[in-house]
Amino acid sequence: MKALLYPFGPTEPSVQLTKDFPDLDWTVVASPEEVARAVPDAAIYVTSNRTCHPAAGEALRRHGQALRWMHFTSAGIDRGIAMGIPDGLIVTNSAGLRAGNVSEHAMMLLLALTRRLPNLMACQRAHDWRRAEMTPHITSIEDAVVCVIGRGPIGRELARKLKGVNARPIAVSRTPDDDGVVEQVYPRERLREALAIADAVAICTAGDATSRHMIGADEFAAMKPGALIVNVARGSIIDETALIAALSEGRLAGAGLDVVATEPMPADNPLWAMPNVIISPHVAGQGSSGYPGQRRLFGDNLARFRAGEPMLNLCEVPART
DSSP: OEEEEEOSSTTOGGGGHHHHOTTSEEEEOOSHHHHHHHGGGOSEEEEOGGGOOHHHHHHHHHHOTTOOEEEESSSOOHHHHHHOOOTTOEEEOOTTTTHHHHHHHHHHHHHHHHTTHHHHHHHHHTTOOOHHHHGGGOOOSTTOEEEEEOOSHHHHHHHHHHHHTTOEEEEEOSOOOOOSSSSOEEOGGGHHHHHHTOSEEEEOSOOSTTTTTOBOHHHHHHSOTTEEEEEOSOGGGBOHHHHHHHHHTTSEEEEEESOOSSSSOOTTOGGGGOTTEEEOOSOTTOSSOOHHHHHHHHHHHHHHHHHTOOOTTBOOOOOOO
16 A cells, blocks of 8 residues: 655654555655655555645645545644645544643743743843842732633643643633533633633634634733733634734733744744743644654554544544535
8 A cells, every 4th residue: 555755854753654664655755746746546645734735735636536544743734724635535633642742831831921931031131130020920820710722632731731730720612521620611602701701811722714813802802901821723813913902002911922823923023022922933842753652643543544444533624615
Protein backbone atom coordinates (compact mmCIF):
# COMPACT_ATOMS: atom_id res chain seq x y z
CA MET A 1 0.00 0.00 0.00
CA LYS A 2 1.42 3.36 -1.01
CA ALA A 3 1.54 6.26 1.46
CA LEU A 4 2.49 9.86 0.75
CA LEU A 5 4.08 12.06 3.42
CA TYR A 6 4.24 15.86 3.09
CA PRO A 7 6.10 17.13 6.22
CA PHE A 8 6.59 20.82 6.90
CA GLY A 9 10.34 20.22 7.00
CA PRO A 10 12.89 17.44 6.57
CA THR A 11 13.51 17.22 10.32
CA GLU A 12 9.85 17.07 11.33
CA PRO A 13 9.41 14.09 13.71
CA SER A 14 6.69 12.59 11.50
CA VAL A 15 9.36 11.70 8.92
CA GLN A 16 10.25 8.85 11.29
CA LEU A 17 6.95 7.21 10.33
CA THR A 18 8.59 6.09 7.08
CA LYS A 19 11.08 4.01 9.10
CA ASP A 20 8.68 2.79 11.78
CA PHE A 21 6.12 1.52 9.25
CA PRO A 22 8.32 -0.01 6.53
CA ASP A 23 5.48 -2.22 5.28
CA LEU A 24 4.02 0.87 3.63
CA ASP A 25 5.47 2.07 0.35
CA TRP A 26 6.37 5.63 1.36
CA THR A 27 7.07 8.65 -0.81
CA VAL A 28 8.15 11.87 0.91
CA VAL A 29 7.29 15.07 -0.98
CA ALA A 30 8.24 18.69 -0.43
CA SER A 31 6.00 20.68 -2.77
CA PRO A 32 2.53 20.64 -4.35
CA GLU A 33 4.19 19.75 -7.66
CA GLU A 34 5.68 16.63 -6.09
CA VAL A 35 2.28 15.82 -4.59
CA ALA A 36 0.74 15.93 -8.07
CA ARG A 37 3.35 13.53 -9.42
CA ALA A 38 3.30 11.05 -6.54
CA VAL A 39 -0.32 10.94 -5.39
CA PRO A 40 -2.12 9.09 -8.24
CA ASP A 41 -1.53 5.62 -6.80
CA ALA A 42 -1.39 6.55 -3.08
CA ALA A 43 -4.08 5.33 -0.67
CA ILE A 44 -2.81 7.26 2.38
CA TYR A 45 -1.79 10.92 2.57
CA VAL A 46 -0.02 12.13 5.74
CA THR A 47 0.41 15.87 6.10
CA SER A 48 0.50 18.80 8.50
CA ASN A 49 -1.87 21.74 8.62
CA ARG A 50 1.19 23.90 7.89
CA THR A 51 1.73 22.32 4.46
CA CYS A 52 -1.85 22.74 3.30
CA HIS A 53 -1.62 25.19 0.41
CA PRO A 54 -4.27 25.76 -2.28
CA ALA A 55 -1.97 24.18 -4.88
CA ALA A 56 -1.65 21.04 -2.76
CA GLY A 57 -5.41 20.82 -2.46
CA GLU A 58 -5.80 21.14 -6.20
CA ALA A 59 -3.22 18.39 -6.75
CA LEU A 60 -5.09 16.07 -4.39
CA ARG A 61 -8.46 16.71 -5.99
CA ARG A 62 -7.14 16.38 -9.55
CA HIS A 63 -4.82 13.41 -9.14
CA GLY A 64 -5.75 11.67 -5.86
CA GLN A 65 -8.51 9.36 -7.05
CA ALA A 66 -6.91 6.41 -5.20
CA LEU A 67 -6.77 8.25 -1.87
CA ARG A 68 -8.85 6.79 0.96
CA TRP A 69 -7.34 8.19 4.18
CA MET A 70 -5.82 11.59 4.99
CA HIS A 71 -4.03 11.91 8.33
CA PHE A 72 -2.90 15.22 9.85
CA THR A 73 0.14 15.18 12.12
CA SER A 74 -1.23 18.42 13.56
CA ALA A 75 -4.30 18.98 15.71
CA GLY A 76 -5.57 21.75 13.45
CA ILE A 77 -6.99 20.98 10.02
CA ASP A 78 -8.44 24.42 9.20
CA ARG A 79 -5.92 25.11 6.45
CA GLY A 80 -6.64 21.66 5.06
CA ILE A 81 -10.34 22.47 4.87
CA ALA A 82 -9.54 25.82 3.28
CA MET A 83 -7.34 24.24 0.59
CA GLY A 84 -10.13 21.79 -0.31
CA ILE A 85 -9.90 18.22 0.97
CA PRO A 86 -11.25 15.77 -1.63
CA ASP A 87 -14.73 14.55 -0.78
CA GLY A 88 -15.18 11.03 0.55
CA LEU A 89 -11.86 10.66 2.40
CA ILE A 90 -11.43 9.37 5.93
CA VAL A 91 -9.78 12.32 7.70
CA THR A 92 -8.03 12.02 11.07
CA ASN A 93 -5.91 14.42 13.08
CA SER A 94 -3.51 14.36 16.02
CA ALA A 95 -5.59 16.30 18.51
CA GLY A 96 -4.61 15.70 22.09
CA LEU A 97 -1.01 14.62 21.54
CA ARG A 98 0.32 17.99 22.68
CA ALA A 99 -2.48 18.86 25.08
CA GLY A 100 -0.08 18.79 28.02
CA ASN A 101 2.32 21.25 26.37
CA VAL A 102 -0.37 23.65 25.16
CA SER A 103 -2.27 23.66 28.46
CA GLU A 104 1.02 24.26 30.30
CA HIS A 105 1.70 27.25 28.05
CA ALA A 106 -1.79 28.59 28.70
CA MET A 107 -1.17 28.28 32.45
CA MET A 108 2.14 30.10 32.06
CA LEU A 109 0.43 32.99 30.28
CA LEU A 110 -2.34 33.17 32.88
CA LEU A 111 0.09 33.14 35.79
CA ALA A 112 2.39 35.68 34.14
CA LEU A 113 -0.53 38.04 33.62
CA THR A 114 -2.00 37.66 37.11
CA ARG A 115 1.43 38.19 38.69
CA ARG A 116 2.09 41.13 36.32
CA LEU A 117 5.27 39.64 34.91
CA PRO A 118 5.55 42.14 32.00
CA ASN A 119 5.53 45.03 34.48
CA LEU A 120 8.01 43.28 36.75
CA MET A 121 10.35 42.67 33.83
CA ALA A 122 10.08 46.34 32.87
CA CYS A 123 11.13 47.25 36.42
CA GLN A 124 14.05 44.84 36.16
CA ARG A 125 15.24 46.35 32.88
CA ALA A 126 15.02 49.81 34.45
CA HIS A 127 16.86 48.66 37.60
CA ASP A 128 13.88 50.05 39.51
CA TRP A 129 12.76 48.36 42.77
CA ARG A 130 9.07 49.37 42.70
CA ARG A 131 7.65 47.12 45.40
CA ALA A 132 5.14 49.62 46.77
CA GLU A 133 3.86 50.56 43.32
CA MET A 134 3.59 46.99 42.06
CA THR A 135 2.01 45.34 45.10
CA PRO A 136 -1.58 46.60 44.57
CA HIS A 137 -1.66 45.33 40.97
CA ILE A 138 -0.54 41.74 41.58
CA THR A 139 -3.38 39.24 41.80
CA SER A 140 -3.66 35.48 42.30
CA ILE A 141 -5.18 32.72 40.25
CA GLU A 142 -6.38 31.06 43.46
CA ASP A 143 -10.18 31.35 43.71
CA ALA A 144 -10.26 33.09 40.32
CA VAL A 145 -13.06 32.05 37.96
CA VAL A 146 -11.42 31.02 34.70
CA CYS A 147 -13.65 30.45 31.69
CA VAL A 148 -12.15 27.78 29.42
CA ILE A 149 -13.65 28.00 25.95
CA GLY A 150 -13.48 24.56 24.35
CA ARG A 151 -13.48 21.14 26.00
CA GLY A 152 -11.27 19.16 23.71
CA PRO A 153 -8.08 17.57 25.07
CA ILE A 154 -6.39 20.95 25.63
CA GLY A 155 -9.34 22.58 27.35
CA ARG A 156 -9.91 19.59 29.62
CA GLU A 157 -6.24 19.39 30.57
CA LEU A 158 -6.11 23.12 31.29
CA ALA A 159 -9.20 22.84 33.50
CA ARG A 160 -7.52 20.02 35.41
CA LYS A 161 -4.40 22.14 35.94
CA LEU A 162 -6.49 25.12 37.05
CA LYS A 163 -8.31 22.97 39.57
CA GLY A 164 -4.92 21.85 40.88
CA VAL A 165 -3.97 25.42 41.82
CA ASN A 166 -7.35 26.09 43.43
CA ALA A 167 -8.76 28.20 40.62
CA ARG A 168 -12.44 27.81 39.74
CA PRO A 169 -12.70 26.64 36.10
CA ILE A 170 -15.94 26.94 34.18
CA ALA A 171 -16.34 26.01 30.53
CA VAL A 172 -18.09 27.04 27.33
CA SER A 173 -18.61 24.08 25.05
CA ARG A 174 -20.75 22.46 22.39
CA THR A 175 -20.66 19.29 24.53
CA PRO A 176 -22.55 19.77 27.82
CA ASP A 177 -21.31 16.66 29.65
CA ASP A 178 -20.03 17.19 33.19
CA ASP A 179 -16.56 15.74 33.85
CA GLY A 180 -16.50 16.74 37.51
CA VAL A 181 -13.62 19.20 37.01
CA VAL A 182 -15.30 22.41 35.89
CA GLU A 183 -17.90 24.03 38.10
CA GLN A 184 -20.35 24.60 35.26
CA VAL A 185 -20.57 24.06 31.51
CA TYR A 186 -22.27 26.75 29.44
CA PRO A 187 -23.45 26.18 25.87
CA ARG A 188 -22.04 28.55 23.28
CA GLU A 189 -25.38 30.37 23.20
CA ARG A 190 -24.69 31.51 26.78
CA LEU A 191 -21.09 32.57 26.13
CA ARG A 192 -21.57 36.14 27.34
CA GLU A 193 -23.19 34.93 30.55
CA ALA A 194 -20.07 32.88 31.29
CA LEU A 195 -17.74 35.74 30.35
CA ALA A 196 -19.55 38.08 32.74
CA ILE A 197 -18.51 36.05 35.80
CA ALA A 198 -14.96 35.18 34.71
CA ASP A 199 -11.81 36.78 36.04
CA ALA A 200 -9.90 35.28 33.13
CA VAL A 201 -10.74 33.62 29.81
CA ALA A 202 -8.69 30.92 28.07
CA ILE A 203 -9.49 30.07 24.46
CA CYS A 204 -8.83 26.43 23.60
CA THR A 205 -11.51 25.68 21.02
CA ALA A 206 -10.98 24.72 17.40
CA GLY A 207 -10.59 27.46 14.82
CA ASP A 208 -13.33 26.90 12.25
CA ALA A 209 -16.22 28.72 10.62
CA THR A 210 -18.32 28.45 13.80
CA SER A 211 -15.69 30.08 16.02
CA ARG A 212 -14.44 32.90 13.77
CA HIS A 213 -14.57 36.16 15.78
CA MET A 214 -16.38 34.36 18.58
CA ILE A 215 -14.81 36.94 20.88
CA GLY A 216 -15.58 40.43 19.57
CA ALA A 217 -16.62 43.84 20.83
CA ASP A 218 -19.85 42.62 22.40
CA GLU A 219 -18.05 39.80 24.21
CA PHE A 220 -15.34 42.12 25.53
CA ALA A 221 -18.10 44.45 26.76
CA ALA A 222 -19.69 41.50 28.57
CA MET A 223 -16.46 40.59 30.40
CA LYS A 224 -15.63 41.76 33.90
CA PRO A 225 -13.71 45.05 33.96
CA GLY A 226 -10.05 44.15 34.44
CA ALA A 227 -10.40 40.56 33.20
CA LEU A 228 -7.61 38.72 31.41
CA ILE A 229 -7.70 36.75 28.16
CA VAL A 230 -5.39 34.03 26.85
CA ASN A 231 -5.52 32.45 23.39
CA VAL A 232 -3.67 29.21 22.59
CA ALA A 233 -6.09 28.11 19.85
CA ARG A 234 -6.38 30.17 16.66
CA GLY A 235 -6.01 33.89 16.06
CA SER A 236 -9.21 34.00 14.01
CA ILE A 237 -11.31 33.33 17.12
CA ILE A 238 -10.68 36.85 18.45
CA ASP A 239 -11.66 40.00 16.58
CA GLU A 240 -8.23 41.61 16.87
CA THR A 241 -9.48 45.16 16.29
CA ALA A 242 -11.91 44.75 19.18
CA LEU A 243 -9.15 43.22 21.34
CA ILE A 244 -6.82 46.17 20.74
CA ALA A 245 -9.63 48.58 21.61
CA ALA A 246 -10.50 46.71 24.83
CA LEU A 247 -6.84 46.71 25.91
CA SER A 248 -6.27 50.36 24.96
CA GLU A 249 -9.37 51.51 26.83
CA GLY A 250 -8.43 49.53 29.95
CA ARG A 251 -11.48 47.25 29.88
CA LEU A 252 -9.09 44.29 29.84
CA ALA A 253 -6.17 44.09 32.24
CA GLY A 254 -4.06 42.02 29.86
CA ALA A 255 -3.81 39.42 27.13
CA GLY A 256 -1.55 36.43 26.54
CA LEU A 257 -1.45 35.46 22.87
CA ASP A 258 0.28 32.46 21.36
CA VAL A 259 -1.73 32.94 18.16
CA VAL A 260 -2.79 36.07 16.29
CA ALA A 261 -4.89 36.97 13.27
CA THR A 262 -1.93 37.21 10.88
CA GLU A 263 1.12 35.02 11.42
CA PRO A 264 3.91 36.03 11.47
CA MET A 265 2.51 39.11 13.18
CA PRO A 266 3.35 42.29 11.24
CA ALA A 267 5.89 44.59 12.88
CA ASP A 268 3.40 47.47 12.93
CA ASN A 269 0.72 45.58 14.86
CA PRO A 270 -0.10 47.66 17.98
CA LEU A 271 -0.13 44.54 20.15
CA TRP A 272 3.68 44.37 20.05
CA ALA A 273 4.06 47.59 22.04
CA MET A 274 1.29 47.12 24.59
CA PRO A 275 2.76 46.74 28.10
CA ASN A 276 -0.09 44.47 29.25
CA VAL A 277 0.27 41.96 26.41
CA ILE A 278 2.46 38.84 26.29
CA ILE A 279 3.09 37.44 22.82
CA SER A 280 4.64 34.08 21.98
CA PRO A 281 5.11 33.01 18.34
CA HIS A 282 2.72 30.03 18.13
CA VAL A 283 4.99 27.78 20.19
CA ALA A 284 2.55 26.48 22.83
CA GLY A 285 2.77 22.93 21.52
CA GLN A 286 6.55 22.77 21.75
CA GLY A 287 8.60 21.25 24.53
CA SER A 288 8.62 17.66 23.40
CA SER A 289 8.42 16.10 19.96
CA GLY A 290 5.17 14.30 20.66
CA TYR A 291 6.37 11.63 18.26
CA PRO A 292 5.85 8.55 20.48
CA GLY A 293 2.17 9.42 20.71
CA GLN A 294 2.09 10.19 17.01
CA ARG A 295 3.54 6.76 16.22
CA ARG A 296 1.02 5.00 18.47
CA LEU A 297 -1.92 6.91 17.01
CA PHE A 298 -0.85 6.31 13.41
CA GLY A 299 -0.17 2.64 14.11
CA ASP A 300 -3.54 2.11 15.79
CA ASN A 301 -5.33 3.85 12.96
CA LEU A 302 -3.39 1.99 10.29
CA ALA A 303 -4.54 -1.31 11.81
CA ARG A 304 -8.12 -0.02 11.96
CA PHE A 305 -7.91 1.25 8.38
CA ARG A 306 -6.77 -2.12 7.10
CA ALA A 307 -9.46 -3.91 9.08
CA GLY A 308 -12.21 -1.52 8.05
CA GLU A 309 -12.85 -0.56 11.68
CA PRO A 310 -13.80 2.89 13.05
CA MET A 311 -10.83 5.24 13.18
CA LEU A 312 -9.54 7.29 16.12
CA ASN A 313 -9.53 11.10 16.00
CA LEU A 314 -11.99 11.23 13.13
CA CYS A 315 -12.62 14.73 11.79
CA GLU A 316 -15.80 16.09 10.30
CA VAL A 317 -14.99 17.82 7.04
CA PRO A 318 -17.71 19.85 5.32
CA ALA A 319 -18.44 18.81 1.77
CA ARG A 320 -17.10 21.20 -0.83
CA THR A 321 -19.72 23.30 -2.57
